[in-house]
Amino acid sequence: DPSSSLLYYEAGQTPEFFNEKNRVFIPSFIDPITTNNSTIHSSCNINATSSPSSWNLAQRTCYYDLFMTNDINLAKASLMAGNELLLIRKNQRNPPSFNSLLPLSMNLIQGRQVRLNVFATSEYPSHIVELFDLYRPENATFDRNTGIFRWTAISGEYYLSIGARDTTYNLISKHDITFYVQANAPSTVTPNSGRNTTVTTTSGSNNLVKEANFIITILGLTVLFG
Known part of the structure; x- marks a missing residue:
């Protein structure tokens, strides 16, 4: 948006100028095989006989920029930046x-x-x-x-x-x-008038029912001891 651009422009250049350039720009998708340009190959460190599929990211970026702009300095800057990114990726170290x-x-x-x-x-x-x-x-x-x-x-x-x-x-x-x-469910004692009472202890999913070996009656409460 030209009206809200925060970029700095040289004399004679305005946001409107570049906005119009972007509007009329038609990208060119070239086939490197059909383009035999020794200047591009030498500037981008590309072997003229190599297959384009073997070119790395830096070489591809350099090739495209030089072909589109015919600016060798820009292309070499792209090549340098691309090689730096490849080096960072190669030396990236990850923890265990x-x-x-x-x-x-x-x-x-x-x-x-x-x-x-x-x-x-x-x-x-x-x-x-x-x-x-x-x-x-x-x-x-x-x-x-x-x-x-x-x-x-x-x-x-x-x-x-x-x-x-x-x-x-x-x-x-x-x-x-x-x-x-x-926590485990606590042990419970259930009053039972005149009858034996079973004490049940729950541990996980196993319920262990302990039978009484002897009975003590206190105040009418029968408690079963295992």
């Missing part, structure tokens, strides 16, 4: 990746035995990845050598945080797991 099957959260019952196998890998096969615990629940253990985490769940909300370090580039990533632990 954790096992994708590791959960982000777990819902547990108090007393549940938790065992997790934690491991992380580097995209560079020769690099060594070290594991270390940043934070773990009370009484939990984590073996840095094997990546085994063990814990007996206790009621409440807890979390585990494990770090992984690429020892070559010192790149670090971490994985967090939140544990939501529900």
Whole structure:
């Protein structure tokens, strides 16, 4: 929009001028195979006998800019910028990746035995990845050598945080797991006049019914002891 442009224009150039240029511009999609221009090839570091499919991003950008503008300086600037982007992409370093099957959260019952196998890998096969615990629940253990985490769940909300370090580039990533632990249902005693009463303890999905070995009657309340 020419009326709202914040760009600076040289003398004789206005937003309206470029707006009109954009309106009448018709892009040209050329076939490099049919264009034999030694200046373009030499300026863009392109082997004249190479197939266009083998050209990298920088060479393609340079070729197009020079063909469209006939400005060698612009084309060389495009080539330089393109090569820099390719170099950045080549040298981009990513931290270790954790096992994708590791959960982000777990819902547990108090007393549940938790065992997790934690491991992380580097995209560079020769690099060594070290594991270390940043934070773990009370009484939990984590073996840095094997990546085994063990814990007996206790009621409440807890979390585990494990770090992984690429020892070559010192790149670090971490994985967090939140544990939501529900307390066991309390034991209940039901009054029963003149009859035996069964005490039931619930643990997870198992209901254990304990039969009485002897009976004590106190104030008319019969309680069964297992």
